[in-house]
Amino acid sequence: MAAMNPIHPLGDYFATLARYHVWATRRLLDAHIAPLPEADYRRDCGLFFKSIHGTLNHLLVGEGLLWQRRFVDGVSPAGLALDDEAEPDRARLAQRLLATAQAWQPYIAALPPERFDAPLRYATSKGEPTTTPFAATLAHVFNHATHHRGQITAALTAMGHPSPVLDLIYMLREEQA
Template sequence: MNLNVYFATLARYNVWATQRLLEAVADVPDDGYRCDAGLFFRSIHGTLAHLLVGEHQLWFRRFAEGVSPVVALDADLVPERQALAAQLLAGARRWEPLVASLPPERFDGLLNYTTMRGQPASLPFAATLGHVFNHGTHHRGQITAALTALGRPCPELDMVYFLQTQPHQESPA
């Protein structure tokens, strides 16, 4: 399998799922949006704020710029919810062009970075990139659980539903 194509698909899925989730939380009253729902980052807002930090402030910069910023994983960098939603969606849209710019051999290499504790780390590039998209899926699932607990409708975010909206690509023979 061509890893550029695979990760481009994951990047497009990430945009699709992020957009659908943000639409679902847009009309949640602020008390429900910010209440402690028992999530790891407490609230819907706290979890979205964490996604901004993890996906865009940390991992994107590690992959795209080769830098490892230090920022708290629970930092609320954008407290205003519409601005946070806009930044999450804009950030999600940056992954596909990054993936497209990578030479195929890059996926076989390592990602060298500095951990949040200041320790050097070196992980398989492709698997770590997969972690970024898996991490977003994990936290979107937590938010859908919070929406359910609030009695709110949840969007269907399974990747198979996204794939059904995409043109089928034939595998090379």
């Protein structure tokens, strides 16, 4: 696959993470969440956000409504709680999660190389101004999603449902095939 940002090595790295994020999100939602019975989907299975639905909503709030707005729009939304139910309908939630994941690819591809070495300035959810390293904070967004997908796969396994293989290396091998 051609380099997205050949001037800065982090451009290629984040382009890979963005592709992986779409691949893993689609794989989890289509093959393992879509056929899940409603009772299991909404069951409190001991996750930090209780159910699979609650965890997926948290991903939408954290990534789509907070972090993406901070990175892409330069806006720090106020009044959102990390456990808000942003989308009660599971089919629309899946669509919004996938669209949110897909939005990172063109954003990262368009970043100038110097942006990776700059700070990210935003307000926390409590309204406090803060500055964090841009690249490390962008890595946090993808790491956060991986963390919660892992929780969901553990919940699927605990309920006796099949769990997808979501390791990055599998996506890389698929791309090479």
